[in-house]
Amino acid sequence: MSSHREAPGIAKDPVADSTDLYAFVSPDHHDTVTILANYIPLEGPAGGPNFYEFGDDVLYEIVIDNDADADADITYQFRFKTHVKNDKTFLYNTGPIGALDSSSWNRTQTYSITRIDEHGHAKVIGSDLTCPPVNIGPRSTPNYGALAQAAVHTLSGGIKVFAGQRREGFFVDLGSIFDLGDLRPFQNLHLIPTAAAPGVDATKDLNVHTIAMQIPMTSLTKGGWKPTDPMDPRSVIGVYTSAHRRKARILFGSDDVESGPFVQVSRLGNPLVNEVLIPMARKDYWNGQRPHHDSQFLASYAHPELAGLLPVVYPGVFPHLAAYTKDRADLEAILLTGIPGGIIPGFQNSTGSTAADLLRLNMAIPPSSSPNALGILGGDLAGFPNGRRVKDDVVTIEIRAVAGLTIPLVDPSFTPDGAAGLVTQGLAPSASRYQGTFPYLGLPLDGFDHPSS
Amino acid sequence: MAELSRRRFIAGTALSVAAGAAAASGIGAAAAVPQLLAGVGRATPADAPDLTPLGTDVVAHLRDASTGEVSVMVGDREIVYHDAQLASRLLQGARRATQEG
Numbered sequence: 001m002s003s004h005r006e007a008p009g010i011a012k013d014p015v016a017d018s019t020d021l022y023a024f025v026s027p028d029h030h031d032t033v034t035i036l037a038n039y040i041p042l043e044g045p046a047g048g049p050n051f052y053e054f055g056d057d058v059l060y061e062i063v064i065d066n067d068a069d070a071d072a073d074i075t076y077q078f079r080f081k082t083h084v085k086n087d088k089t090f091l092y093n094t095g096p097i098g099a100l101d102s103s104s105w106n107r108t109q110t111y112s113i114t115r116i117d118e119h120g121h122a123k124v125i126g127s128d129l130t131c132p133p134v135n136i137g138p139r140s141t142p143n144y145g146a147l148a149q150a151a152v153h154t155l156s157g158g159i160k161v162f163a164g165q166r167r168e169g170f171f172v173d174l175g176s177i178f179d180l181g182d183l184r185p186f187q188n189l190h191l192i193p194t195a196a197a198p199g200v201d202a203t204k205d206l207n208v209h210t211i212a213m214q215i216p217m218t219s220l221t222k223g224g225w226k227p228t229d230p231m232d233p234r235s236v237i238g239v240y241t242s243a244h245r246r247k248a249r250i251l252f253g254s255d256d257v258e259s260g261p262f263v264q265v266s267r268l269g270n271p272l273v274n275e276v277l278i279p280m281a282r283k284d285y286w287n288g289q290r291p292h293h294d295s296q297f298l299a300s301y302a303h304p305e306l307a308g309l310l311p312v313v314y315p316g317v318f319p320h321l322a323a324y325t326k327d328r329a330d331l332e333a334i335l336l337t338g339i340p341g342g343i344i345p346g347f348q349n350s351t352g353s354t355a356a357d358l359l360r361l362n363m364a365i366p367p368s369s370s371p372n373a374l375g376i377l378g379g380d381l382a383g384f385p386n387g388r389r390v391k392d393d394v395v396t397i398e399i400r401a402v403a404g405l406t407i408p409l410v411d412p413s414f415t416p417d418g419a420a421g422l423v424t425q426g427l428a429p430s431a432s433r434y435q436g437t438f439p440y441l442g443l444p445l446d447g448f449d450h451p452s453s
Numbered sequence: 454m455a456e457l458s459r460r461r462f463i464a465g466t467a468l469s470v471a472a473g474a475a476a477a478s479g480i481g482a483a484a485a486v487p488q489l490l491a492g493v494g495r496a497t498p499a500d501a502p503d504l505t506p507l508g509t510d511v512v513a514h515l516r517d518a519s520t521g522e523v524s525v526m527v528g529d530r531e532i533v534y535h536d537a538q539l540a541s542r543l544l545q546g547a548r549r550a551t552q553e554g
Contacts, residue, residue: 259528
């Protein structure tokens, strides 16, 4: 999936596993950027008795590059702390949770946020911030919307934050894609053909844990500059999220010892990169590397394995792609450096020449009044790969890109195969997975009603 | 071990080790003894192992026994240094553990 369980090691450590990263100009507050960093993949709504929560032992980060060097200029660090009010009960709650300070809510989490600038100066900008409970069911969390809304905090400087459970917004036909690259619209053309069938949304009934920030643009740019010109390099930021654990851990059964510096164990910029482009043997290593050092993975972008497989599993469907032997400069630009000016009229999201897997957002591009889920491929400059919105169909976009649809951006002599522009997941996620206001991902599904029989 | 007897033990050990070193280096006993006594008086407090707890856990990792490279982690910090004698003692303990296992 986007980055759910994408590497063998981190798949065994879901609390530290980043699943999706979104960054977009807030559709209802055009002078702010919303960044969502999701963790804990594939949360079943009925998660009791030990419901999902952030890791007290994990350092979560959202990192911003605002001066085109692919390195951290602003880092927001999140640390969580779990509190147990009554250690004599096994229950998460001993009655309905009517408010965030409910005495019936036995196991709560709070968090702090520290902002670190490019000089390494750290400042705590929020502390003892409350997470909402998970959505349990009508008896335990009868008015969940109000509970979740109460956990949206406003910090000084006009920053809004939220950390807690939300509905999974990422949609993917997971079972099909990893069944030897079956792309359902063409499954009859597969080397091992099957009958035509509609796409299956593997994540439609799942939740996730979201760290959400809505930040004034002037707090993200260097020197507090307000982005107005899309062609001005200062309008672009690069974003990634990362999770870190202590270097040493000694297990005693309880009261374990953790010590030493934090070591990065997970990171995410663009969706599906580690999932699809990086070879299995290097995925966890990739997770441990800072984006600034991504030139070491250049070969995986220049000649992606999937681009070689498509013509094999779909004989005769991708002949032009099969014949293309040059480096995939289109993928390198889209995923590693940003799209420079002069390729798409009125647009660029370049962060310089340093190859780094960052989600790049040109903040001077206003939100679209009629968003297209295919983003820039669909003519919508406010969508992926210009940042990423919650409804963007990043799977279809990236499969089409890998299939060759974006090669003409850098190599006009190439004509994409017809199939490259047709392949689609065939999925349309329900509107209930999202909401129009911060944090834009919908309320999590409750465990009482989901999955329904 | 009581504090008084521990200090006596350390002083005694220092004296005997120093005396051995002095003898090996060919310094006469008569000349060495006053120096040793003076040295004991100065050295004991500084050389006594400082076992005052830091209030947090300390984790040591023998990274490379062949070079005596030891990593010590405390809080969110890590320091790497070379101490062949410490590495040797850790290896001694490790060998004992494998034999007992």
